[in-house]
Amino acid sequence: MTRYFSQEHEWIEIEGDLGTVGITDYAQGQLGDITFVDLPEAGATFGKGDSVAVVDSVKAASDVYTPVSGAIAEANGALADEPELVNTQAETGGWLFRITLSKASELGALMDEAAYKQYVESL
């Protein structure tokens, strides 16, 4: 399994042609207490960079963009009752959706963990 990161603070973990997407721990810290997550329907198709989900905090609503093109395989149903999982387990149990990649080559434009860490430190 390989994990990539986007400049918009999404992470995606790849297993075969399936990617699991969430927001990074840095991102959840910036957003603060998350109160609701609006998730995509399974089967919906999106292009890289499309707004796929919205994360609501007490303060504001934030778009989450998909770092790759594809079709939604599954959304994280646990977030309906426990949106705070995105705060407490941003990079594990607080994942947002799984997407079936239609263009695996798009992964090449993303950062690895070390590069993302460096990117966050530069902010």
Add this chain to the structure above:
Amino acid sequence: MSEYPITDSDQEEAPIEPMLLPLNGWHRDQGGRMVEFAGYMMPVQYDVAGGGIMAEHLWTRENAGLFDVSHMGQLLVTGEEDAQTDIEPALEAALPIDLSTLKLGAVRYSLLLDENGGILDDLMVSRWPGGFYIVVNGATKWDDIGTLREYLPDDVTLNHLDDRALLALQGPKAFAALERVAEGEYPLSALTFMKGGRFTLGGVDAWISRSGYTGEDGFEISIPGEAAATVADLLLAQPEVKPIGLGARDSLRLEAGLPLYGHDMDPERGPVEAGLAFGVNKRRRLEGGFPGAERVQRDFAEGTAQKRIGLKLDGRQAAREGAKVFHGEQEVGVVTSGGFSPSLQHPIAMAYVDAAVAADGTALSIEIRGKKLDAIVAAMPFVPNRYHR
């Protein structure tokens, strides 16, 4: 990800380089996450254990929260010694307030209206010995000063007390915390809601009023800017007190049903439709003689097309400013403030809707990202006020 800031309209008016307030370093020392607001760097929340908007909000509802609101404009209107009597008619020409019933030390809510009766700002007026102390919103203070000066004759002076800081201590334990450190000619308990007086805090002269913007019992404390950190430290040393950022200030005031200037009221709205008619005192409404009097009197007599109302939503998804409100298929209004209520654990909002659908209990819906969410018109405050009257 990208964020829709809640303060966009404030930021549009802000100068390019944000200004720093007396407690800027103090907030950073407390872990404050500083953001630009109304032209100043202000803490939106504190990144410490027990910090964050949700925790800060709930702490204030149960204990005492310390807010820095030094971005607000503190103004003092005074006259020359033989011109004391000229102040009142001059201020009454500018504001729809009845100063004849405002006693020494009393604080009253009022509005600054334009010639068409649109709301330019909301403000607090206190009668001090020798003059009137006025607190206006941060983002509007420069315009307010200009507007007020147009009404005031030459022998009446408007001073911008920009060397002063303003703190708010809010919550059910605010009195206990402040009483421990406040010294004065009379006890702090002499102040009831919307009354103020002079005290000292750790040797620092302070004007303290029992007022605030959270719906809780609490105090607003005007002190010299250079002593702000001393007073903030003294208050923070009290076990009931934690620092609270702008984020919780917004969620607290929303639960309390208190409108925010630039969002829930603006020059397009008048006092009657905004539900702020109490800001226009009865004698003034009857007699007129203030900016926009004609419109205010007409709105009182005939009612308004729309009204500011509260909305409760099911589920967890919050409605934000700008979301359209529907009654069946018909668009009937717009959300002006909204968010998730930390105390109630469901979303709440303020909106302007057509008067015909403004009654409590009316079933409406709010369009959010192409979906319509159910909402019910609800009485405000959403969380009961606990003022010490």
